[in-house]
Amino acid sequence: MKLFSTWAKAASQAVLAASICALAPVSNAQEDYPTKPIRIVVPFSAGGSSDIQGRLIADYLGKLYGKSVVVENRPGAGGHIGGRLVSDSGPDGYTLLLGSIGLHATYGVYPALNYKPGEDLKPITIVAQMPHVVVATPSLPANTLAELTALAKEKPDSIYFGSAGVGSSVHMIGELYKMESGAPITHIPYKGSSAALNDLMGEQIHLLFENIPTVISYVQTGKLKALAITGDKRAPQLPNVPTAKEAGLPGLEVMSFTTLVASKDVPDALVEKINKDIQKIYANPDFRKGLENLGMTPVGNSPSEARAYINKEKARWDKVINTAKITVGS
The missing domain is CATH 3.40.190.150 (Bordetella uptake gene, domain 1)
Incomplete structure (x- = not known):
C-alpha cells in the first residue's frame, strides 16, 4: 500500500506539473499579445x-x-x-x-x-x-414626423426608407417608427449605410433612420433635412432638431x-x-x-x-x- 501511495503521489505531481506547463504558453501568449x-x-x-x-x-x-x-x-x-x-x-x-x-x-x-x-x-x-436621426430628401413634402406620418397614410407605400441591411439598427428603427405611427412606408435594404445614403442623395429613396455620424454633414449643409432625433434629448450637433418625443412620438425613443x-x-x-x-x-x-x-x-x-x-x-x-x-x- 505504501508503494502504491508513493506512486500515486508522484503521478499526481507529474500531472500537475504537466498542466502548469501546458498553461504557461497560453498565459505567456496573453501577456505578450499582440505580437x-x-x-x-x-x-x-x-x-x-x-x-x-x-x-x-x-x-x-x-x-x-x-x-x-x-x-x-x-x-x-x-x-x-x-x-x-x-x-x-x-x-x-x-x-x-x-x-x-x-x-x-x-x-x-x-x-x-x-x-x-x-x-x-x-x-x-x-x-x-447613439441616437439616430430621421432624415429625408429636401424635396419630400414633410418637415416633421407628424407631417411624414400624414403623408405616408395619404399615399400608402409610396415613401421608401433605406437601411444598412435587414435587421440593422437603421432598418429596425424604421420598423419601430412604422409600428408606433402606423405609417405605411416601404423598406429597401442595402449592403451598408453608405450605399443607402447614395440613393437617398440621388432621391431614389426618401428616408433614412440613420446614425448621426453618417449624415450629420449633409444635414448641416442642407443637402438633407432632419425631422427628429430618436434619443431622450436633443443632439448637441443638431440642437434645432426635436426629439421624437417632442415631435409627438415617444415610442420612437431609442438608442x-x-x-x-x-x-x-x-x-x-x-x-x-x-x-x-x-x-x-x-x-x-x-x-x-x-x-x-x-x-x-x-x-x-x-x-x-x-x-x-x-x-x-x-x-x-x-x-x-x-x-x-x-x-x-x-
Missing part, C-alpha cells in the same frame, strides 16, 4: 458609422500597442458575413469585430443563419451608444449601440486583457472626444456588463421582430 498585426472587421461598407468607429479604435489601439491595426470591411447579410468570419477566426484574438444591433440583438430576422451570433461571438466591450467582440474561441483571460487595454484608450480624452464629436456616447464597459446589456437589447428587439413579423425579404 503581430490585428484586424478589426467592420461588417458594413466603408463610410458608414460603424466604419468610422472601427477606424477610430484601430488608430488609437495601434498607437497603444505599437502594432498595425487594420480595418477590413466585409459587408453583406446585415453584417453576418463579417460576423461569421470573426466567429470562425480561432482563439488567438487577432481578428476582432465591430458589432452592432444587427449582429447582437436583431439577428432573429434571419431564421437560417449558418452560425449562432449569441453563442459564437464573445463581447469585449460596448463601444458606444443603437456598437460593440467590440471576438470569437467564442478566444480565452476569457485574453478577452479581459484586451478589455483592460481598451480601458486605456477610453481614459484618453481625445478618443472620447472623437466619439462625442460624432454624436456618440462613449461606454467602454466590462465584458460581463457588455453581455448583460446585449441580452437586454435582444429581448427588446425580439418583441419588435415578432410583432412586425420581420424576416429576411421583408
Whole structure:
C-alpha cells in the first residue's frame, strides 16, 4: 500500500506539473499579445458609422500597442458575413469585430443563419451608444414626423426608407417608427449605410433612420433635412432638431449601440486583457472626444456588463421582430 501511495503521489505531481506547463504558453501568449498585426472587421461598407468607429479604435489601439491595426470591411447579410468570419477566426484574438444591433440583438430576422451570433461571438466591450436621426430628401413634402406620418397614410407605400441591411439598427428603427405611427412606408435594404445614403442623395429613396455620424454633414449643409432625433434629448450637433418625443412620438425613443467582440474561441483571460487595454484608450480624452464629436456616447464597459446589456437589447428587439413579423425579404 505504501508503494502504491508513493506512486500515486508522484503521478499526481507529474500531472500537475504537466498542466502548469501546458498553461504557461497560453498565459505567456496573453501577456505578450499582440505580437503581430490585428484586424478589426467592420461588417458594413466603408463610410458608414460603424466604419468610422472601427477606424477610430484601430488608430488609437495601434498607437497603444505599437502594432498595425487594420480595418477590413466585409459587408453583406446585415453584417453576418463579417460576423461569421470573426466567429470562425480561432482563439488567438487577432481578428476582432465591430458589432452592432444587427449582429447582437436583431439577428432573429434571419431564421437560417449558418452560425449562432449569441453563442459564437464573445463581447469585449460596448463601444458606444447613439441616437439616430430621421432624415429625408429636401424635396419630400414633410418637415416633421407628424407631417411624414400624414403623408405616408395619404399615399400608402409610396415613401421608401433605406437601411444598412435587414435587421440593422437603421432598418429596425424604421420598423419601430412604422409600428408606433402606423405609417405605411416601404423598406429597401442595402449592403451598408453608405450605399443607402447614395440613393437617398440621388432621391431614389426618401428616408433614412440613420446614425448621426453618417449624415450629420449633409444635414448641416442642407443637402438633407432632419425631422427628429430618436434619443431622450436633443443632439448637441443638431440642437434645432426635436426629439421624437417632442415631435409627438415617444415610442420612437431609442438608442443603437456598437460593440467590440471576438470569437467564442478566444480565452476569457485574453478577452479581459484586451478589455483592460481598451480601458486605456477610453481614459484618453481625445478618443472620447472623437466619439462625442460624432454624436456618440462613449461606454467602454466590462465584458460581463457588455453581455448583460446585449441580452437586454435582444429581448427588446425580439418583441419588435415578432410583432412586425420581420424576416429576411421583408
